[in-house]
Amino acid sequence: MLLWREKIPADWLPKVLGNLPAVLIDHAHLERKAATSAINLEKHPELFDRVGDLNAIAIEELQHFQIVLGLLRERGIPFGPSVRSPWISGLMRTVRNGTRQQCLDRLICCALIEGRSCEKFQILAQALAPIDPALAQFYASLVESEGNHYATYLIMARHIDLAETERRLDWYLDLDAQLIREPNPEAMLH
Numbered sequence: 694m695l696l697w698r699e700k701i702p703a704d705w706l707p708k709v710l711g712n713l714p715a716v717l718i719d720h721a722h723l724e725r726k727a728a729t730s731a732i733n734l735e736k737h738p739e740l741f742d743r744v745g746d747l748n749a750i751a752i753e754e755l756q757h758f759q760i761v762l763g764l765l766r767e768r769g770i771p772f773g774p775s776v777r778s779p780w781i782s783g784l785m786r787t788v789r790n791g792t793r794q795q796c797l798d799r800l801i802c803c804a805l806i807e808g809r810s811c812e813k814f815q816i817l818a819q820a821l822a823p824i825d826p827a828l829a830q831f832y833a834s835l836v837e838s839e840g841n842h843y844a845t846y847l848i849m850a851r852h853i854d855l856a857e858t859e860r861r862l863d864w865y866l867d868l869d870a871q872l873i874r875e876p877n878p879e880a881m882l883h
């Protein structure tokens with residue numbers, strides 16, 4: 694796993710545990726967006742030989758989306774609108790133009806989102822175990838899958854251009870550290 698340069702802020706977990714319905718709606722959208730991100734990567738010629746792998750990720754994310762929708766239904770939480778994540782927007786707005794650079798930056802941003810999700814799902818699985826065992830189990834079940842997505846995206850980027858990926862990853866880890874420190878009052882995953 695990545696060596697993050699900044700810890701998840703201490704107020705994140707209590708904020709999330711304090712409003713699980715909002716977090717589950719946000720999580721549903723996160724899985725939906727993860728599926729569309731995987732499909733959108735398929736337009737880059739650099740990834741034409743990885744379309745099958747990207748489809749596999751998109752299918753898995755859609756399955757996660759369906760499971761979260763099921764949890765919302767079971768818990769009587771109506772599906773609601775998506776809330777903008779300042780952390781994700783902060784990463785995505787730095788994606789450069791030009792197909793090769795755009796492709797590398799998008800892969801790295803997707804890897805960071807998957808990596809942070811993996812880390813946060815682990816924390817949630819532990820924290821929820823005594824309060825909400827079913828939800829804890831669900832988050833624990835996602836850790837491996839999101840960890841694999843993180844690794845797959847990074848491998849894809851390194852395969853296109855190893856030196857440039859390392860250079861950009863170094864830059865993006867600093868940006869992640871800066872963005873994650875910015876206060877976000879919303880109960881959401883990122």
Ligand SMILES: [Fe+2]
Binds near residue numbers: 757
């Ligand atoms: Fe997912």
Ligand SMILES: [Fe+2]
Binds near residue numbers: 727754807838839842
């Ligand atoms: Fe994922």
